[in-house]
Amino acid sequence: MNTGKTVNLQPPPANADKADELEAMGKAATQRKGEVRLGREVQARIGQQLRGMYDEVVNQGVPKHIDDLVRRLTDQDDGVA
Amino acid sequence: MKLDPAIRDQVLATVPSLRAFAISLSGNVDRADDLVQETLLRALAHIDSFQPGTNMPAWLFTILRNLFRSEYRKRRREVEDADGRYAETLKSHPEQTGRVEFNEFRAALAKLPSDQREALILVGASGFSYEDAAAICGCAVGTIKSRVNRARTRLADLLAIDNVDDFGPDRATRAVLAGGGRS
Structure with missing residues (x-):
């Protein structure tokens, strides 16, 4: 009863119990959702660490050489490129 | 060029986040800063193609990502x-x-595979909507969603964090169990 891998390739025999089919469908659906269903706490932790790492850089602000560059390029009268 | 200071300020305001993104893509602070600089040069050279009132961060991120991608193909090994x-x-x-x-x-x-890492960072750290992230990466919204999902799942896996309720033993215990061998 365990068709395992390829649900689509082999349509179940006519009298295969509906239950199997439904189960397979249900399983596919849960698995798809399962991707998302990581658990709030886990997601929160991942998000927190991710932002922590990112914000370390963000909090460094605009490096001086980049600030200078942008101002220089945008203040001059003739074209940039 | 004389640029509207308001636009210039929008550009500058995006730089910190742009840098963080660049570092996460390139994995290297120096290269990231080069990338940011190159991005700004291009952006300012083509500032006419930016429509005021639209999303400046998304515009700059798109340029940076494209630059990175074209360079990345040449230097894949280094980054992978x-x-x-x-x-x-x-x-x-x-x-x-x-x-x-x-x-x-x-x-x-x-x-993580770079496309998953990128998606996760855009959505989870840079704070872009799925739609903006999709536009930045030039792919469908659904693709971004699934990359983000896969990235999270894989991270949870790698970090061995799971729903504690589901799995009972804490991480240290599980490490012992997993590594414990047979005897």
């Missing part, structure tokens, strides 16, 4: 060695979270 490099470059500011946990997280992040 992410395990080492990406983790290493960022190792220097450990205060915020526990040092070990933090480095572990970075190492895990570095192991």
